Amino acid sequence: MEYVFSDRVKALKPSAIREIFKYAAMPEYISLSAGNPAPEAFPKEAIEKISKELMSENPILALQYGQTEGYIPLRNELKKYLKETHNIGNDYDELIITSGAQQIADLLSKSLINEGDTVICEAPSFIGCLNTFRSYNAKLCGIPMETDGMNTELLEEALKREKNIRFIYTIPNFQNPSGITMSLEKRKKVYELAKKYGVMILEDNPYGDLRYSGEALPSIKSFDDCGLVMYAGSFSKVISPGMRVGYACGPKDVIQKMVVCKQGQDVHSNMWAQVVCYKFMTEYDFDAHLAYLREVYTKKQQLLLSLMEKHLKPYITWDPFEGGLFAWCHLPEGVDMRDFCNKAVERKVCVVPGTAFLTDENDPCDAFRINFSTPTDEQLQKGITVLGELIRDILKK
Amino acid sequence: MEYVFSDRVKALKPSAIREIFKYAAMPEYISLSAGNPAPEAFPKEAIEKISKELMSENPILALQYGQTEGYIPLRNELKKYLKETHNIGNDYDELIITSGAQQIADLLSKSLINEGDTVICEAPSFIGCLNTFRSYNAKLCGIPMETDGMNTELLEEALKREKNIRFIYTIPNFQNPSGITMSLEKRKKVYELAKKYGVMILEDNPYGDLRYSGEALPSIKSFDDCGLVMYAGSFSKVISPGMRVGYACGPKDVIQKMVVCKQGQDVHSNMWAQVVCYKFMTEYDFDAHLAYLREVYTKKQQLLLSLMEKHLKPYITWDPFEGGLFAWCHLPEGVDMRDFCNKAVERKVCVVPGTAFLTDENDPCDAFRINFSTPTDEQLQKGITVLGELIRDILKK
Numbered sequence: 001m002e003y004v005f006s007d008r009v010k011a012l013k014p015s016a017i018r019e020i021f022k023y024a025a026m027p028e029y030i031s032l033s034a035g036n037p038a039p040e041a042f043p044k045e046a047i048e049k050i051s052k053e054l055m056s057e058n059p060i061l062a063l064q065y066g067q068t069e070g071y072i073p074l075r076n077e078l079k080k081y082l083k084e085t086h087n088i089g090n091d092y093d094e095l096i097i098t099s100g101a102q103q104i105a106d107l108l109s110k111s112l113i114n115e116g117d118t119v120i121c122e123a124p125s126f127i128g129c130l131n132t133f134r135s136y137n138a139k140l141c142g143i144p145m146e147t148d149g150m151n152t153e154l155l156e157e158a159l160k161r162e163k164n165i166r167f168i169y170t171i172p173n174f175q176n177p178s179g180i181t182m183s184l185e186k187r188k189k190v191y192e193l194a195k196k197y198g199v200m201i202l203e204d205n206p207y208g209d210l211r212y213s214g215e216a217l218p219s220i221k222s223f224d225d226c227g228l229v230m231y232a233g234s235f236s237k238v239i240s241p242g243m244r245v246g247y248a249c250g251p252k253d254v255i256q257k258m259v260v261c262k263q264g265q266d267v268h269s270n271m272w273a274q275v276v277c278y279k280f281m282t283e284y285d286f287d288a289h290l291a292y293l294r295e296v297y298t299k300k301q302q303l304l305l306s307l308m309e310k311h312l313k314p315y316i317t318w319d320p321f322e323g324g325l326f327a328w329c330h331l332p333e334g335v336d337m338r339d340f341c342n343k344a345v346e347r348k349v350c351v352v353p354g355t356a357f358l359t360d361e362n363d364p365c366d367a368f369r370i371n372f373s374t375p376t377d378e379q380l381q382k383g384i385t386v387l388g389e390l391i392r393d394i395l396k397k
Numbered sequence: 398m399e400y401v402f403s404d405r406v407k408a409l410k411p412s413a414i415r416e417i418f419k420y421a422a423m424p425e426y427i428s429l430s431a432g433n434p435a436p437e438a439f440p441k442e443a444i445e446k447i448s449k450e451l452m453s454e455n456p457i458l459a460l461q462y463g464q465t466e467g468y469i470p471l472r473n474e475l476k477k478y479l480k481e482t483h484n485i486g487n488d489y490d491e492l493i494i495t496s497g498a499q500q501i502a503d504l505l506s507k508s509l510i511n512e513g514d515t516v517i518c519e520a521p522s523f524i525g526c527l528n529t530f531r532s533y534n535a536k537l538c539g540i541p542m543e544t545d546g547m548n549t550e551l552l553e554e555a556l557k558r559e560k561n562i563r564f565i566y567t568i569p570n571f572q573n574p575s576g577i578t579m580s581l582e583k584r585k586k587v588y589e590l591a592k593k594y595g596v597m598i599l600e601d602n603p604y605g606d607l608r609y610s611g612e613a614l615p616s617i618k619s620f621d622d623c624g625l626v627m628y629a630g631s632f633s634k635v636i637s638p639g640m641r642v643g644y645a646c647g648p649k650d651v652i653q654k655m656v657v658c659k660q661g662q663d664v665h666s667n668m669w670a671q672v673v674c675y676k677f678m679t680e681y682d683f684d685a686h687l688a689y690l691r692e693v694y695t696k697k698q699q700l701l702l703s704l705m706e707k708h709l710k711p712y713i714t715w716d717p718f719e720g721g722l723f724a725w726c727h728l729p730e731g732v733d734m735r736d737f738c739n740k741a742v743e744r745k746v747c748v749v750p751g752t753a754f755l756t757d758e759n760d761p762c763d764a765f766r767i768n769f770s771t772p773t774d775e776q777l778q779k780g781i782t783v784l785g786e787l788i789r790d791i792l793k794k
Contacts, residue, residue: 001595001624001648004563009508009654034462042460048452051669055445063439063637065431099496099641099663106662110532111406115512132661135507166401198398227398240460242668244496251398257406264529265503266496270667271639272448 008115008137020341024350030383033350035176035325036374038300041293042240043280050279054272062272068263070097070247071274077281078233078247087222088231094255098262099269101206101234101246105132107258107265108167108202108230108248113138117164120199122150124328124357124367126176129169129204138166142359145175147319149182152189159197167200167230172220174207174324177357177369181322184217191223199228200254206234209290211323212298227251235277237325238290243273297325297373303380304372311388315395325373328354331366335394341368343394349386405512405534417738421747427780430747432573432722433771435697438690439637440677447676451669459669465660467494467644468668471675475630475644478678484619485628491652495659496666498603498631498643502529504655504662505564505599505627505645510535514561517596519547521725521754521764523573526566526601535563539756542572544716546579549586556594564597564627569617571604571721574754574766578719581614588620596625597651603631606687608720609695624648632674634722635687640670694722694770700777701769708785712792722770725751728763732791738765740791746783 024031054062069075075095082088082095089095098104105128113119115137121130123142133140141158143150149172159165170190172182182190194201203220221231230250235243248255262268280286304327308318318329329351331337341353354367372380421428451459466472472492479485479492486492495501502525510516512534518527520539530537538555540547546569556562567587569579579587591598600617618628627647632640645652659665677683701724705715715726726748728734738750751764769777 003597003648003650004509005654006507006509006511006514008511009658012654012657036462039457039461042456044452044456044460047460048456051452052449055441055448059439059441059445060436061639063441063444063639064436065433065638099667102661103663110403112401112403114403114405117403128661128664131657135658135661200400241462241664242458242460244663244665244667251400253400257402257409260409260528261406261532264499264525264532265662266500266641267525267638268641270496270641270670272669273667 034374066268074278094252098246100244104232104248105129111257112166118162120168140359149186178328179321207324214322307384327370431771468671491649495643497641501629501645502526508654509563515559517565537756546583575725576718604721611719704781724767
């Protein structure tokens with residue numbers, strides 16, 4: 001049997017990082033390539049208790065069909081939470097619960113993108129969403145990142161130049177993979193440009209609560225006075241990714257189309273997980289939990305920084321990062337990045353080659369991504385030591 | 398802000414049955430319009446126990462990221478189960494866990510359908526999947542149903558006539574909405590025709606285990622000797638729909654593309670639900686549970702049949718149905734079906750107008766769908782009595 005695939009899927013290449021993840025899953029390898037929360041970051045006892053109560057007191061709520069838009073108490077709680085803590089949400093906005101924030105990228109793409117339309121992305125950016133946009137045959141236009149967010153002059157040039165731009169995709173806080181946080185000035189500038197050119201913004205904020213130093217900045221959505229921004233939030237990094245619960249707050253008209261698409265995609269998200277998230281937000285001290293997470297990850301970030309100072313400097317440098325789960329490391333001139341990553345795998349340490357995060361994987365790239373949330377302190381110590389030995393060995397030759 | 402939607406979403410009309418479901422949700426209305434399992438059909442105690450053990454013994458398994466293809470022990474168990482009980486699965490097949498069987502229709506459509514390509518459907522058919530195909534701008538070609546399945550002569554004509562047919566969508570057991578079961582002869586004929594014309598089959602089997610009379614028939618997938626059939630199974634009707642766990646078994650090459658699409662859609666399905674399904678299948682007596690479900694629903698089916706005999710006959714007739722959750726009722730000539738359904742709502746009883754299930758909602762239709770799994774015995778009694786009074790009142794005029 002010969003299978004004929006759709007044009008959109010024919011164009012999808014198997015991910016360049018799949019091979020590395022294969023090694024990363026083997027116990028004898030040290031994986032600095034994942035993006036998983038630390039196991040100690042899950043509020044296990046609380047979820048165990050909530051789940052037990054739910055399944056004994058109201059199992060039908062968890063087991064029966066639910067509404068496509070999401071569990072109403074969770075939707076209402078999130079609307080309140082977003083308004084109070086982030087000044088997000090207007091009369092013309094609505095909120096949908098999704099199966100992880102990944103589904104927001106999919107539903108928005110499905111609702112807005114015709115084949116060949118353009119999506120403007122930060123370069124580098126989160127590979128998961130880039131692949132979602134690619135799966136709708138979008139043309140990706142990458143805007144280079146600077147230390148305070150994307151280059152807004154190049155953004156305006158792109159807004160003038162590109163045809164049928166459907167939205168600008170940005171992760172303003174501790175971006176994946178670069179760790180960069182967009183400055184307040186640039187947040188305002190990006191919103192202003194989007195408004196000027198009538199282009200929507202998909203603001204993805206999975207790591208916003210994981211800030212370890214510096215001051216919190218307002219979201220782009222908080223400036224939104226005309227229904228231009230779709231804000232994507234997620235419980236994956238603050239409660240649990242295995243639950244697959246995300247939420248989008250954006251203009252009603254667009255959310256309504258996303259609801260129709262979700263109806264045909266998975267009908268609704270897992271009910272147990274939605275109720276657990278709701279009860280965790282309302283019956284537990286969510287702020288205290290977030291403070292605990294910051295404590296856990298600040299320690300890991302500090303350990304990573306001290307290890308990089310000791311073993312990688314001065315050959316390998318990194319962009320400053322005030323939160324999130326990743327460090328973005330640059331190799332010295334003349335060192336081939338892919339070769340470095342392959343050699344690291346040979347020494348049983350996995351990092352992600354930076355090219356994986358580019359809109360065009362063939363563009364030059366001197367960087368690789370290190371994750372510090374998943375490995376244990378011992379693994380982090382061993383892994384960074386090996387990377388330090390490797391760069392010295394390469395430069396010696 | 399003016400929003401410009403994609404062509405595929407622009408074409409999606411709000412469902413004609415949304416209005417009816419609005420009434421059906423109100424407590425003073427009797428809903429015969431849902432498709433929910435009976436609340437007493439959920440294995441509540443078993444799930445409560447499994448969930449408690451899982452969350453106390455191995456919470457990280459439920460809370461951490463999982464694999465896109467699905468939880469490996471569940472995949473292996475399902476492969477074994479399908480092989481042993483349904484003779485399904487060959488060397489060239491693979492199995493993926495999905496977020497409900499609805500996602501199978503979406504992932505297969507995304508992998509195979511270019512805009513304007515044709516999907517052959519039974520007419521009538523399940524509105525959820527028809528809308529999924531529509532959301533990829535597929536052209537739907539409906540093949541009229543006969544009491545033993547779709548008209549295979551018209552199917553062959555369509556296979557000759559239509560361009561770019563990507564698959565034939567069928568629900569061979571107790572079809573939604575018609576309740577019809579495809580005969581063994583027609584199953585073989587449909588497979589033979591699909592093979593002759595090189596067209597895939599999506600065999601959707603959510604109700605197969607819910608047979609209340611007659612003999613079980615082999616699945617079309619069990620004839621598959623060349624990787625032509627994608628078989629869709631679901632836990633929604635036999636364990637719980639709120640969990641959103643389905644599974645597809647079909648040719649590896651196609652499953653691989655579906656995995657890539659799922660990665661960009663929801664990364665993976667809820668882990669708690671996958672583990673619960675696995676443990677329920679392996680640590681409990683799944684066959685005994687299915688026997689219990691058949692007992693519960695046989696009683697409800699028998700009650701419905703006796704009520705229809707008493708109140709609807711001879712004016713309203715129904716197609717014979719040996720299982721599933723639905724009865725497909727035909728109105729006498731000269732009675733307008735939409736008018737009948739609207740008048741039923743006025744009398745606070747909700748049924749689904751048959752046009753909702755057609756590939757073209759403007760085609761003539763004399764039928765409406767009754768669900769007998771969700772209402773209580775009292776609601777069923779009251780609802781059918783009202784429908785009987787209504788048809789008599791209409792015919793009196």
